[in-house]
Amino acid sequence: MDKKDLFGLCPFVTSQKILSGKWSIYLLYLLKDGPVRFNELMRMMPEEITHTTLSRQLKSLEEEGLIVRKEYSQIPPKVEYFLSEIGNKFDKVLLAMGEWGEEYIEFLKEKA
Amino acid sequence: MDKKDLFGLCPFVTSQKILSGKWSIYLLYLLKDGPVRFNELMRMMPEEITHTTLSRQLKSLEEEGLIVRKEYSQIPPKVEYFLSEIGNKFDKVLLAMGEWGEEYIEFLKEKA
DNA sequence: CATATAGGTATCCTCCTTGATACTAGGTAT
DNA sequence: ATACCTAGTATCAAGGAGGATACCTATATG
Structure with missing residues (x-):
């Protein structure tokens, strides 16, 4: 029996792929309290990130159905x-x- | 004020980095019920993975302190x-x- | 006229992760 | 003698994600 791509079948494999982007978790965290504008997100990011990268991350989260983009x-x-x-x-x-x-x-502090 | 690397400071940025490996989540899932041997893990992986890759993933999880390697x-x-x-x-x-x-x-099924 | 605004896309380059392959150890089974 | 077993490492090639830069829209402002 061949092993298959379990995306869409196994909840852990599926979650892993959704969260694979470098900023996905942090973006979901920033959005949890309500709508945020693009440039606001830029300023809220913890590290330097280009708008190119932010745009791509948001687009893929949107395509995956996790976030909604509303344009005025x-x-x-x-x-x-x-x-x-x-x-x-x-x-x-x-x-x-x-x-x-x-x-x-x-744990990291104790180890150090 | 410069933006900094928040690894070790922000719980979400820190988690994101720990989980960045392609198999980290699934490996933690496989190990949650007790010790598993290397080749057993190989067979339990949902998709094809080389032992090279599995070895590297395990090594980095070990270095991050999440898992323990016991050699007989x-x-x-x-x-x-x-x-x-x-x-x-x-x-x-x-x-x-x-x-x-x-x-x-x-959600994916309904969308399709 | 030049510039700022907000929110992007197009393109190229680089680095990192993954994959593929070959090689290793020492003992046991055929 | 040869192959097989487990659990790797070393090395190289390929692919994809991310970063840097330039450019776009249409309006308002100096």
Whole structure:
């Protein structure tokens, strides 16, 4: 029996692929409290990131159905990003991940 | 004020980096029920993966402190991998991620 | 006229991860 | 004598993600 690509079949393989982008988790975290504009996201990013990269990351999260892009027809442009329904449900993972991350940071300090 | 690398400071940035390997999440999932040998892991992987790649993934998880490598001095060699204490605490994230992953798979089916 | 604004795309380059292959150890089975 | 077993490492090639830069829109402002 051949081994198959389990994307869309195994929840862990599927999650792994969704989260593979360098900023996916942090973007979901930034969007969890409501709509944010493109340049606001830029300023909220923890490290330097080009708008090219941010644009690509947002586009792929949108294509995967986790976030929604809403464009206002005005000059200068205004675009808001916010979580979709399935994106919103990711909050439990974020919560657990935030708690684990803090414990891991403690672990790193003790090790040092 | 310059933006900095928040690894070791922000729980989400830190988690993202830990989980960046292509198989990290699935490996933590496979190891959650106890020690597993190298070749057993090979056979449990959902897709084809070379032993070179598996070896590297395990090594980096070990260096990050999430798993422990135990080598038995015997011929042929026997090596077991299992979760460290901080690796074990990741189970809550896995649980939430598993549930979300299943909902996301449902979402994909409805969309199709 | 030049410039700033917000939110992008197009293109190229580079680096990192992964994959493929060959090689290793020492003992046991055929 | 040869092959097989486990659990790797060393080396090289390929692919993809990310970064840098230039360019685009249409309007308002100096």
